[in-house]
Amino acid sequence: MNKKAVILLSGGIDSATTAAKAVKDGFNVHAVTFSYGQKHNIEILYAERLVQFLKISSHIIIEISPEIFLSSALSSASGLEIPKNRDITDSEIPVTYVPGRNILFLSYALSYAETTGARDIFIGANAVDYSGYPDCRPEFIRAFEQMANLGTKAGVSGDKFTIHTPLISLKKSEIIRMGISLGLDYSLTLSCYDPLKDGRSCGRCDSCIIRKKGFAEACIIDPAANRD
């Protein structure tokens, strides 16, 4: 029987590629997606499509009270606008930062993993073509893993958890090429932070800009471009 893994799946390029990699590497993959009042909660639908496409073993959708993340522009209740056509090379952490999001998401994955007997957790964190979020950096991931192995029964018993970040040091174009080589269909992914009412991507938020740049640098046509 394959080794069980828990993966954080949002419906975007990075988590989809990470999931495809985990499946390819022979893990029995269990996906976790979060509903937290995000403006782009349509991403949950994309996550469900990816689960079907990748034949992922199970999928749970966890509700997080929107008040926890209220200060982020990604929160539909924040009253803040998603920045458009921003200079993504700006080193300041943008208003789309969600307070402690990956910490909370990884904590859920950790509890779920320990409960179900998984010791491998996958997250599509990426510290190259990203928006400068502190919870996507390798030093944070290492600190989380260390903390997890000090604060859990499995960890202190020597049956340690591993946080896998196969994309952490890849450029977006390299991620896309990896996904294509794994047979991933990127038309099943959504990157936009602020989709239009008809579901099309805005094309101007950080996430849309990084996606466009990634496909261009990979010299690949984005299969979602027709949709958008």
Next chain:
Amino acid sequence: MNKKAVILLSGGIDSATTAAKAVKDGFNVHAVTFSYGQKHNIEILYAERLVQFLKISSHIIIEISPEIFLSSALSSASGLEIPKNRDITDSEIPVTYVPGRNILFLSYALSYAETTGARDIFIGANAVDYSGYPDCRPEFIRAFEQMANLGTKAGVSGDKFTIHTPLISLKKSEIIRMGISLGLDYSLTLSCYDPLKDGRSCGRCDSCIIRKKGFAEACIIDPAANRD
């Protein structure tokens, strides 16, 4: 204006005493309580009474999907019995251990703190008279704090979070004496993991045994004893 703090409040002796201490120390206290399918979910009612008694500024109750913690005997859906009259000096981590509970609870407190501008988080973790849970030990708390300051915008900006554990090295009797000296009314607390249908404590679970031992060693009559 007083410095804002977020506190994890369960309705038990430790979190009640921690809250009383934070209030006494002049913090503007915001309490967070969790509903996670625990058998003793009546504790939420006690948390609400403590919020009134201690004049805590705000109180949110967060729902956690019970499937996350399903392998713990504390979960009402686990099908596992709460051990009774167990030797609490046994060094094995008991089946009442909840996978990654304090990690998930602290992660919620952290996101809520960053969202609302608090940088101080209080938890009643105690590593002396406790059940041997790994997420109550000082080395875990330090690792969490370090991880939190690497993975948040506030943390990396130098506006760091502090996890306060005023009880971490106290015996239960010392905690009770501290609470009494702070004017705390322990009849407003509930310790039992497995309350009877009429709400009275079972008197035989680890938590009841540790409570009884604590009051006895403090030479104080438990004001909840009449109720139970």
